[in-house]
Amino acid sequence: DAGITQSPRYKITETGRQVTLMCHQTWSHSYMFWYRQDLGHGLRLIYYSAAADITDKGEVPDGYVVSRSKTENFPLTLESATRSQTSVYFCASSEGGTTSRNTEAFFGQGTRLTVV
């Protein structure tokens, strides 16, 4: 199916464990993003990628690692999960960059992660 999909939809993990959230898009969009959404905060950018093998930090990157070996995939890894990383995580992709009108970001359905 065309679009952007995240997996898993729900995940419960223990403090200190490594967990990877998956994101896959079928549009061949250049840009991909990871955000977290918490009560009382707008979506906050964790990491983004402008193309395969090009990634950069966003606003809240600490404790997270990303990779992008293929254009369509952009996994997010929590190396040692902490309770403060309990959140809803959204992956997004877009065609263009900042100055392009094609900056509409298409979002996945989200992954609700609980760290206990």
Add this chain to the structure above:
Amino acid sequence: KNQVEQSPQSLIILEGKNCTLQCNYTVSPFSNLRWYKQDTGRGPVSLTIMTFSENTKSNGRYTATLDADTKQSSLHITASQLSDSASYICVVTPSWGYQKVTFGIGTKLQVIP
């Protein structure tokens, strides 16, 4: 202080009524301002996009306005439907970098019969 402030935080209206949501921002200069709709348990979906030179944009029953001088935007919903119940998020993209895109916290709208 968030560079994108939205009001009200929540709103309840009767089906068929109109409503207006507000967004004040300090991000400057900016590339574009978007309004997103986020249904519960789903990712945000874009409703409208405006550059700094545009002052209105419509998408069906949704009309967004922008006043770049006062740094204010509004989203007007006409003849509300139950399916309009969602959070509406104002998003400002600065000119200098997508990594600095700023999302408002959103306005949670509930439309009741």
